Amino acid sequence: MNSQKRNMILADIAIIFVAFIWGSGFAGNKILLNGGIHPIQLIAARFIIAAIILVLLFFKKLKANPSSFLPGALIGVILFISYMLQTIGLKYTTASNNAFLTSVYVVIVPVVAYFIIKRKPDIFNAVAAVLVLIGIAFLTVDFTDFSIGKSATFKGDMLTLLCAVFYAFQVTLIAHYARRHDPIVLAIVQVVVVAVLSTPAALFFEGTQLAVTASGIALLLYLALIATALCLVMQNVAQKYTTPTHAGLLMSLESVFGTLLGVVIMGDNISRQMGLGFFIIFIALIIAETKLSFLRKLSLRQENENL
Secondary structure (H helix, E strand, O other): OOHHHHHHHHHHHHHHHHHHHHHHHHHHHHHHOOOOHHHHHHHHHHHHHHHHHHHHHOOOHHHOOOOHHHHHHHHHHHHHHHHHHHHHHHHHHOOHHHHHHOOOOHHHHHHHHHHHHHHOOOHHHHHHHHHHHHHHHHOOOOOOOOOOOOOOOOOHHHHHHHHHHHHHHHHHHHHHOOOOOHHHHHHHHHHHHHHHHHHHHHHHHHHOOOOOHHHHHHHHHHHHHHHHHHHHEEEEEEHHHOOOOOOOHOOOHHHHHHHHHHHHHOOOOOOOHHHHHHHEEEHHHHHHHHOOHHHHHHHHHHHHOOO
């Protein structure tokens, strides 16, 4: 196995790990929000803690790579806008609408990547992206109550769709800049920018009182250190060795892991609809990872046997 192939495999493993951790964050965020902390306060707290730790750990690397500050800041602003749109959108729409419409970024990434970095996705990744979106719909959407754009949820739906667009830009720009800049520095600058921008927003809209219980502090530290600091660094480093479309596909597994952990931890039931969603996503990942090469090999073997 050559080094390029090995790096791509390691990148895939890293992104899947990130998706798993972010999937676990659904339950963590829900517990803290139910405990009284406000949404923007939670974003600010997570990113302030993550920023402090990352700056202390990688201060020398930051000092040696000032050229990475501007692209990192650009991506950080986009990431902040994404978080804000998703959080505010959730206030005006249902959780299922919010989860599904956010995941639309998986089919937007190939379009954004084509225009920004002139990288055209292959047919296998394009098909896989559509299948993943369909699978996520079966996992997250209650079709008896789902309606995009109905008067009661229109504002939240549109904000969430905008969030998906900004997430697509974040994934694509990381892939674009990580090949020319230090990906760890890019990640740190993103975290710092989100912390700087979300703090005044939280103070202005939600006040200064932070409602976190003693047990919630440990959960907040997990979200800040693992789900934010570690995962954003891993995402940026991994995207140096893979395409934005492929990275978007794997990161969309966040919703899959979130659903599975809901079953394991929260005792949620798996319906037939959810089972179909899992199956469709599994097929999509096989298509994306193998390019159906095993079918071509089987066809070639049969042709040789018929000769």
